[in-house]
Amino acid sequence: MALSWQTLHNLEKEYGDSFFILDLRQFENNYKEFLQGFRSIYPNTNLGYSYKTNYIPKLCQTVHSMGGYAEVVSQMEYDLAIAIGVPPTRIIFNGPLKQQEDMEKAILAGSIVNLDCLEEVEMVEALAERLPEQKIAVGLRCNFEIDTTRISRFGFDVAGGELDRAFKRLTALNNGSVDGLHCHISTAARSTESFARRTQKIIELTDHYFKDKQPRYIDIGGGFYGKMTDDLKSQFEGYIPNYQEYAEAVASQVKSKYPDNSGPELIIEPGVAIVSDVLNFVAKVVGLKTVRSRQIALVVGSIHNVKPTGTDKILSLRVYGNDENSARRKLAGKVDIVGYTCMEHDCLYKEYSGEIGIGDYAVVENMGAYTVVFKPPFIRPNPPIISYDSIQNEYTLIRRGETSQDVFSTYVI
Numbered sequence: 001m002a003l004s005w006q007t008l009h010n011l012e013k014e015y016g017d018s019f020f021i022l023d024l025r026q027f028e029n030n031y032k033e034f035l036q037g038f039r040s041i042y043p044n045t046n047l048g049y050s051y052k053t054n055y056i057p058k059l060c061q062t063v064h065s066m067g068g069y070a071e072v073v074s075q076m077e078y079d080l081a082i083a084i085g086v087p088p089t090r091i092i093f094n095g096p097l098k099q100q101e102d103m104e105k106a107i108l109a110g111s112i113v114n115l116d117c118l119e120e121v122e123m124v125e126a127l128a129e130r131l132p133e134q135k136i137a138v139g140l141r142c143n144f145e146i147d148t149t150r151i152s153r154f155g156f157d158v159a160g161g162e163l164d165r166a167f168k169r170l171t172a173l174n175n176g177s178v179d180g181l182h183c184h185i186s187t188a189a190r191s192t193e194s195f196a197r198r199t200q201k202i203i204e205l206t207d208h209y210f211k212d213k214q215p216r217y218i219d220i221g222g223g224f225y226g227k228m229t230d231d232l233k234s235q236f237e238g239y240i241p242n243y244q245e246y247a248e249a250v251a252s253q254v255k256s257k258y259p260d261n262s263g264p265e266l267i268i269e270p271g272v273a274i275v276s277d278v279l280n281f282v283a284k285v286v287g288l289k290t291v292r293s294r295q296i297a298l299v300v301g302s303i304h305n306v307k308p309t310g311t312d313k314i315l316s317l318r319v320y321g322n323d324e325n326s327a328r329r330k331l332a333g334k335v336d337i338v339g340y341t342c343m344e345h346d347c348l349y350k351e352y353s354g355e356i357g358i359g360d361y362a363v364v365e366n367m368g369a370y371t372v373v374f375k376p377p378f379i380r381p382n383p384p385i386i387s388y389d390s391i392q393n394e395y396t397l398i399r400r401g402e403t404s405q406d407v408f409s410t411y412v413i
């Protein structure tokens, strides 16, 4: 996204002094490139985009128009998928909390529903008994050890026999079946070796449980690294694989298991990997002060806009200066760029080195994952989102800024 102070200033006049800019074409390119890597090795691969990572409807619609699944983990996200025209059969319903009614509707409508716990197995048993003529098919999320740093809470424990119990109970139903196995391992280990191990494990489990009939799908989940600047890369331990390297780690194993292209559908569920580099956050510089040895620039944004998950990574930030007004008040040297909240920790960037002046714009890059979906309306309502089309060179509003009324509309006043 080629930005300049003038472009940002024009956008400010139209949309206000802080906003997100979404690069939809970049998202489309990421989606195609990621999926193509897998399909070039194992053609029967499909992508389910993780809505919770960033559910801006324009992104979700783009996924749908390119043939992807909606991967949702709540009824709220399920409702969004339906609202933008995704048919239930193109929705994957995951996550640890599915209300009975929601889960039943999704199963009956033909969505892929991956169960997470025995309580959900019980709900499926109750449904199967209530509707004996109806075929009830679900998937199971598997929990196996990939790295030893933490014991995951999600899915059925393989080693302890829970997966086995769930599988047997479901296949014992006259009208029940297990269609596929799912795993999503959320760990700092996003290496290709880790993905190769996940794939190997899920293939082993598939071999064990689907002796007579091959599963409809194998779902390997998400958890891949996305594209990032060298600065950001250097803050992670180990090598950051690219899309093709992930595809080789996963799809080649599925291909060797099912060489003749009639194998199960391979599903991948990236969020971060395809969305993180498609959103920038822009905040105008509105105040400067020096307090003893500390230089401070106040922007119309907050740590909650850019790091709502509390990541300790140093984000990539650029300041677009208004060089036409060289007389503007400025600071130079090490400047802390702080936000509008009343919290001391609200610092978007510590010790920025360079000039920064009133009326400049601070642009934080790589904001696509867990920003707009995570930020509460703490102190200020949420800013607008503008979509940028790099082919047409056009900016369009895709979410207006929230108003005070929006924030308080659900309270009894």
Ligand SMILES: Cc1ncc(COP(=O)(O)O)c(C=O)c1O
Pocket (backbone or CB within 6 Å): 050, 053, 071, 073, 094, 095, 184, 186, 221, 222, 223, 224, 269, 270, 271, 272, 273
């Ligand atoms: C079930 C499931 N699939 C996919 C994802 C996407 O993960 P990521 O954004 O790390 O690719 C998540 C995120 O936690 C998830 O829980």
